[in-house]
Amino acid sequence: FSSSGKGGFDRALEKATSQLLLEPDWDATLQICDCVRQKDVTGKYVINAIRKKLFDKNPRVTLYALQVLESCVKNCGATVHEEIACKQFMDDMKELTRSSNDGVKNKALEMIQAWAHAFRNESGLKIVVETFNQLKGEGNTFPPLRESDAMFMAEKAPEWVDGDRCHTCRTEFGVVQRKHHCRHCGQLFCSKCSSKQLPIPKFGIEKAVRVCDPCYSKLTSRTET
Ligand SMILES: O=P(O)(O)O[C@@H]1[C@H](O)[C@H](OP(=O)(O)O)[C@@H](O)[C@H](O)[C@H]1O
Numbered sequence: 225f226s227s228s229g230k231g232g233f234d235r236a237l238e239k240a241t242s243q244l245l246l247e248p249d250w251d252a253t254l255q256i257c258d259c260v261r262q263k264d265v266t267g268k269y270v271i272n273a274i275r276k277k278l279f280d281k282n283p284r285v286t287l288y289a290l291q292v293l294e295s296c297v298k299n300c301g302a303t304v305h306e307e308i309a310c311k312q313f314m315d316d317m318k319e320l321t322r323s324s325n326d327g328v329k330n331k332a333l334e335m336i337q338a339w340a341h342a343f344r345n346e347s348g349l350k351i352v353v354e355t356f357n358q359l360k361g362e363g364n365t366f367p368p369l370r371e372s373d374a375m376f377m378a379e380k381a382p383e384w385v386d387g388d389r390c391h392t393c394r395t396e397f398g399v400v401q402r403k404h405h406c407r408h409c410g411q412l413f414c415s416k417c418s419s420k421q422l423p424i425p426k427f428g429i430e431k432a433v434r435v436c437d438p439c440y441s442k443l444t445s446r447t448e449t
Contacts, residue, residue: 267303299427382409393417
């Protein structure tokens with residue numbers, strides 16, 4: 225079945241938050257982010273689905289749900305940001321910072337800190353900054369801010385364009401010739417012209433993701449950071 229669509233999202237979320245996982249399933253996590261970016265699912269649907277996993281009785285599921293949430297907030301933009309910047313969700317996150325499981329507690333604190341930094345100039349998301357300040361005021365200790373968290377939201381990843389041909393070689397898409405997006409420029413490419421992957425820290429993307437050949441050479445040459 226197709227990797228995208230609501231069914232694709234639901235399956236990917238089940239995979240990415242399975243209690244059997246020994247480490248995060250980055251492919252399923254990326255697929256979830258792609259579903260949101262391709263607008264297969266709304267930010268509201270995603271956050272409601274993740275919330276259910278956050279309060280699973282198994283703390284491992286909660287921790288994986290937090291990691292999925294972290295990736296969605298980093299990679300999916302405003303539709304997700306506006307869903308978490310509300311009293312209900314901030315109350316949920318505060319509850320997780322009081323978890324008896326240290327892994328869950330520390331991950332929740334780390335994420336709220338990163339979001340507060342990322343949204344420091346976004347007046348519409350100020351409830352996140354207020355929540356961070358409240359938790360700090362209550363004496364919580366926060367881990368040091370990671371470089372990719374400090375860079376997160378420094379630059380927004382571009383929206384993905386749609387079209388019928390590869391941006392580079394003009395090959396027409398069809399049943400065999402599938403569409404692919406470069407995560408750096410957001411343009412459409414055939415698999416031949418977008419076969420490489422790179423992390424894009426300036427967009428807060430730590431995991432290697434698909435980029436087109438021109439963006440690959442731009443990002444790997446010394447001039448471009
Ligand atoms: O293969 P399809 O069913 O057409 O779906 C395409 C894949 O999900 C591509 O992901 P990728 O860029 O990671 O390959 C995505 O960029 C395209 O927009 C989708 O149309």
